Structure formats: C-alpha cells, structure tokens
Amino acid sequence: MDCPGSTSDTKMQTAAAILEKTQKHPCYSFDAHQKFARMHLPVAPYCNISCNYCNRKFDCVNESRPGVTSEILTPQAAQKKFDRVREKVGELSVVGIAGPGDALADWENTRQTIALIRKENPQIVFCLSTNGLLLPEYAQEIIELGVTHVTVTVNCLDPVIGAKIYKHINFKGQHYEGEAGVKILIENQLAGIEKLTSQGIIVKINIVMLKGINDHHIPEVVKKMKELGVYITNIMPLIPAPGSVFENFPQTTMKDVNEMRNSCELDVMQMRHCKQCRADAIGLLGEDRSQEFRDHEESVTSLSASTEQEKKIKVAVTSKQGKLVNLHFGHATEFLIYEIAGTAISLTETRQVDKYCLGMDECEEEQSRRKALIDTIADCDAVLTMRIGYHAQQRLLEHGIVSVEYCDTVEQGLLFAQQQLM
Structure with a gap:
C-alpha cells in the first residue's frame, strides 16, 4: 500500500497536472481550440531531413502551412515577442516550437527559448514538434525542461514506403539516401516516442496522408502508436507545396482523410480540427494573428x-x-x-x-x-x-x-x- 507522499502519489499528481494542461491545449483538445490560443515561435530554421512534400519558404504571408514563417527569431527576441503577445492575447495558454525546420535539429535555440519563457511563466503549456530523428538523444532533456506535449510526424513504419516520402536524412554528420536513411528515422522515432510516453509526456502523432503512397499503411501506423501509448493522432491531407517534389501531386480530399480518421479512431483518438498552422502562428486556431505582431527589428538575418x-x-x-x-x-x-x-x-x-x-x-x-x-x-x-x-x-x-x-x-x-x- 502506498503512503501519502509516495512515488505513486507524485506520479498521480504529475499526471493530473499534465491532463489539466492538455485541456488548455487547442491542438490536443477539441474543446480548447475555440477557447485558448497558442503561439508558435520560429526559432528553429534548420532541418535534418528532406521531405518530398515540403518547401520551407520564408516571408510568404499568404500561405498557411507547416514550415512557413515570416521571420526567424533568436531565443532572446522570442522571449520579448512572447511578452508582447501575452499582454494582448488574454487566452494565450500554449507556447510551441514547430520550426520552421525541426525543433530538435536546432536544439540549442529551442532549449534556450523554452527556458527563458518558462522561468517567468511556469503556468504556460510548453510543446514542440519534431520529425523524431533526434528524439532518443533529447527526450530526457525535453522532459526536464518542462515540455509536457510533443508532436512527432510519423508517416510510415516501412522504409520502402518511406523512401518515396523522404529524399534524405542527415544524422550524426552522415548523409543517408533512400531506405537506409528512412530506417534510421523510423527506429529513432519509435524509440523516442516510447521514452516520452513511458514518462507521462502527452504525444500527438501527425501523419501526412499521401494517396497511393502511404494511405493503405496508415492504419498500421496508428495501431503501432496505440501500442506506444500515444494520446492522439492527426491524419492530415497533403498540401502540395510549390517548389517541392510533390508540388504536382494531387491534394488528398477531406472525404478520404475523414474516412481514414473514422477507421483509425477505434485504436487512437483522432484530431479533426487541425488547421496545419504556420511556424509563427499566433491566436486561436483558424484566427491567425501572426502578422499583427511581426516586428522586423526582432527578426534576424543571421543566426546566433x-x-x-x-x-x-x-x-x-x-x-x-x-x-x-x-x-x-x-x-x-x-x-x-x-x-x-x-x-x-x-x-x-x-x-x-x-x-x-x-x-x-x-x-x-x-x-x-x-x-x-x-x-x-x-x-x-x-x-x-x-x-x-x-x-x-x-x-x-x-x-x-x-x-x-x-x-x-x-x-x-x-x-x-x-x-x-x-
């Protein structure tokens, strides 16, 4: 029998606190998406993989898709911008880092940004998005930093399928092409996700649905995520990005996406309100206010x-x-x-x-x-x-x-x- 103040009690209190934060996270809770606002801080411009559906173009104010931002910030500039936004957006509850590259490929900038803001704002929900390549390496630091929610993009479990989605990865100073690179990516994604969920971190999985490439494989991916203790999965339609390998690939219809979600929700809860936000998004989902807070003096033309x-x-x-x-x-x-x-x-x-x-x-x-x-x-x-x-x-x-x-x-x-x- 556990006594008051035992490790079991501490774990239960931690789980309850994280669940409370989840109810204030618009990406993890449908009920929260019209009540609470999020702020993405674009402090991580580098990426260590090349996706055929991605073209990370800056200064494109009319585009709303992952990887797009109108500025890159240093951690110090990001803290200043957070302070300005917090004063004007009363419903702000979440600070996230979603690129425009990969949050872990630019770990030092990501770490500094979260640490600076968390020092004065421990009540804010901190989250980040990653492709998962470096997740095993940084999972423990993520937890110790106070990040409670992590989104990982997992498009497949099969390197043969992955070779059609990813052009290459850069891992520990080595450049890998085709199946060899995808195999490393998948292994690290699974290991990192398991490490996070085993310590109570809430994990969301993004899956880009590509007709004729990975659509038949998505139910298998979702079942595996269930085994790993993932909280929710977000099956998203492809947005053909100009300049990407898949720029002429047909956009996945919402009818197909919703049918896939219906099929997979028997295994894992499905996110149905995703807006595929920019890397500098601010405000409620679907009501982006990023341009209102853009400040050229805070953006940087060279990195730290x-x-x-x-x-x-x-x-x-x-x-x-x-x-x-x-x-x-x-x-x-x-x-x-x-x-x-x-x-x-x-x-x-x-x-x-x-x-x-x-x-x-x-x-x-x-x-x-x-x-x-x-x-x-x-x-x-x-x-x-x-x-x-x-x-x-x-x-x-x-x-x-x-x-x-x-x-x-x-x-x-x-x-x-x-x-x-x-």
Whole structure:
C-alpha cells in the first residue's frame, strides 16, 4: 500500500497536472481550440531531413502551412515577442516550437527559448514538434525542461514506403539516401516516442496522408502508436507545396482523410480540427494573428554565434541575381563561390559553366560536359540550389559534394548549408 507522499502519489499528481494542461491545449483538445490560443515561435530554421512534400519558404504571408514563417527569431527576441503577445492575447495558454525546420535539429535555440519563457511563466503549456530523428538523444532533456506535449510526424513504419516520402536524412554528420536513411528515422522515432510516453509526456502523432503512397499503411501506423501509448493522432491531407517534389501531386480530399480518421479512431483518438498552422502562428486556431505582431527589428538575418564553426567550408550557389537561391542546379550557367568560416561569409569568385541539363538524351558529349561542370566545383563542400535532380545529386556525392536545396536568401541558405555540414 502506498503512503501519502509516495512515488505513486507524485506520479498521480504529475499526471493530473499534465491532463489539466492538455485541456488548455487547442491542438490536443477539441474543446480548447475555440477557447485558448497558442503561439508558435520560429526559432528553429534548420532541418535534418528532406521531405518530398515540403518547401520551407520564408516571408510568404499568404500561405498557411507547416514550415512557413515570416521571420526567424533568436531565443532572446522570442522571449520579448512572447511578452508582447501575452499582454494582448488574454487566452494565450500554449507556447510551441514547430520550426520552421525541426525543433530538435536546432536544439540549442529551442532549449534556450523554452527556458527563458518558462522561468517567468511556469503556468504556460510548453510543446514542440519534431520529425523524431533526434528524439532518443533529447527526450530526457525535453522532459526536464518542462515540455509536457510533443508532436512527432510519423508517416510510415516501412522504409520502402518511406523512401518515396523522404529524399534524405542527415544524422550524426552522415548523409543517408533512400531506405537506409528512412530506417534510421523510423527506429529513432519509435524509440523516442516510447521514452516520452513511458514518462507521462502527452504525444500527438501527425501523419501526412499521401494517396497511393502511404494511405493503405496508415492504419498500421496508428495501431503501432496505440501500442506506444500515444494520446492522439492527426491524419492530415497533403498540401502540395510549390517548389517541392510533390508540388504536382494531387491534394488528398477531406472525404478520404475523414474516412481514414473514422477507421483509425477505434485504436487512437483522432484530431479533426487541425488547421496545419504556420511556424509563427499566433491566436486561436483558424484566427491567425501572426502578422499583427511581426516586428522586423526582432527578426534576424543571421543566426546566433552558437552556429559558429572553426572549420572553413566552401559552397557553390545557384542564383539568378545573386540575392536569392532561386535557380535549378541544371539551369545554372555560373556558380557563386562562397567561403564560410564561423559566422563570417564571403563571396570569393564566380565560375562560369555550361548548363548541366539541356534536355537531350545521354551521350558521350553530354557526359563530358557534365563531368566538366562537376570538375569546376570539385573543391566545394556543397552546392546550394533551389532544386536538383536525383541523378545529379548522386554524381555530386561521388565527388564528396553535398546537395542542399533551399528557397530563400543566399545568406540564410548558406547558414542552413553550414548546419547540414556540421
């Protein structure tokens, strides 16, 4: 029999406190979504996986989808912004970090942001979203930091299916393609989720429903999540993002999504009120007020010194005018060569090349021209480009050159590329 003050009593009190917070979280409770507001803080721009349905484009105020934000904040700027929002949004109950990259791929920024806000606001519900690749590594820190709700995107349990969804992952300094990378991702997702739920953390699973790819597999995913003690699953329709691999993929209908939810709710409670929010969303679900609180003075064009590296890296950039990463690798007739040393970025030269892709069949002349282009940038560590084909990626990798796809300013893209090479 447990005595008052025992470990069992403490666990029950903790569980009751977390349940109370869940009732104030609009993403985890239907009853809360029209009563309580959330605030997403865009402090984590980096991502360590490449999803075929994703294009993380900044400064796109008319888009409302995961991965989109109008600014990137330092932890200190995020704290200031929280204070301003709290004064004007009385129903604010949740602070979350949902990117625009991955909260754990930018763990130091995520950790600092939550710690700064939690110090003065312990009553706020803290949550984060992640792809789960680094979840086993940071799960204990997440718990100790006071985060009570974690959302993990799990699109499959089968690496064969996953290879159709993910292009690559970057894990512990290694670049993995295809099934090999997806296998690591899935293993880490499952291990991390189990670690969180075993210690009382409320876990929500996001699943992007892709017709003909993973739709038949989703019930199996949900059953596995039930085994792991997941609280709720959120089956979402694909939003074809311009510039992504799946930009021309048909959007999943809500009829299909709801039929899948009906089928799966026998195993796990289903979220039916998701708005697929931006990474800087503020306010009630469906009533985004993020632009009302945007402050250019708080946003940053370069990231904090925590990303500083002693190693000097060289990056070849494809750009139409030199300001944005807005040119396909195969269409480039010149590369801007940048060197990055710590937080210092410098343009060293411009190298002229013949186009990699002319739309003709493979031939000896074509092969020779492509080889000449790669030889031109052979001393570079990475290519930073808006888009690049799979075969071109493979040829570059054979020469030790990593392909980094991005769609924003050259400066932000170079900082992103630096992180991928760390």
